[in-house]
Amino acid sequence: MLNAADDLLVERGFAALTIEGIAQRAGVAKQTIYRWWKSKVDILLDTLTDDAREALKWHVGTGAGAEEDLKAHLRRVADFFQEPAGQVLQALLGHAQLDDDTSASLRAGFLREQRERDVAGLRDLLAGAETTVDDRGLDHLVDLALGPLYFRVLVFGAPIDKELVDATARLTLTLARELEAGGS
Template sequence: MSRQPDPNRRSEQARQAILSAAADLCAEVGFAATTVEAIAARAGVGKQTIYRWWPSKAAVLLEHMQRARETSADFPDTGDIRADLLAQTTAVEALFASHSGAIWRGLLIAAQSDDIAADGVRALLEKAVTDATKRLSTAQVNGELRADADLDMAVEIIYGPLYHHWLLRARPVPNGYMKEILNVVFDGLNPRRH
């Protein structure tokens, strides 16, 4: 008696192959040069298989970035906000330096003119900002941060320099960069001493 192949398993294998192929291609040739046709060829599937699950290459790459962020840039809560911010921003810095960084840069550029990319980028950024604000809020309640600190502004101040440095690529991000940024930020966020 022969066993029939499990179509769900075959579908998941194809899905993973597509995500990997898209990520590898984008890292190698850039977002603009990555095409659905090239992704399909590298993954060993037909274009229709890709379009069955995603409406565009941007949607495929957004799913890749969502998975990459979930596995490498979660927000820790050890009870020490400064250490947690340093760990998390260092993880984001490492993500930017990986081949996922090239993919994210391409998606940010595409988001300026592609609605699917814009919606996906916005959703990923909103999740990241929510996670950061939630962790800062916990620290505020615990007295680690000023009670009157604007947490949304704090997130922008913490992550803005990292994005600025990374997007402009004027020079490599120096060692200890985020530690120095956090030192400056915490001078303003620390509870006031009487």
């Protein structure tokens, strides 16, 4: 059912996605879907959470160095936006601008959990580079590292290129070293 929801969203868009369509594509009765989810938004939130958990996982300490590990993670984020799960995120973020319940669910669930993973991942990456930044500074660094990517995709609808990834990784690590030296 989750795969059917992903596929139909990519094929038809958010507005045309229906529980009936998901049920038909998955080969189940509508009632089966309603036993688990109350709306298409709930289905999409579950599929997004499942897909992102692995796709947006941080891999640090690979031996390539902090900058290369950060670039690799940012490339995974860029690739994610091109996948069906990334399109689900884009659709939910767009819908959340118009629907308070979707906004609250997205922020309390997926976005909060992903932010926690991003903070922990960047903290681990910096620790491997023997750089320590306080929680407030780390929070700002996560914004700096991911903000340009989200901006490029969500505001301009443009792909994320290698130059943006490389510059963002370099600037994030430069600022991390400055925050450590300056005491945040």
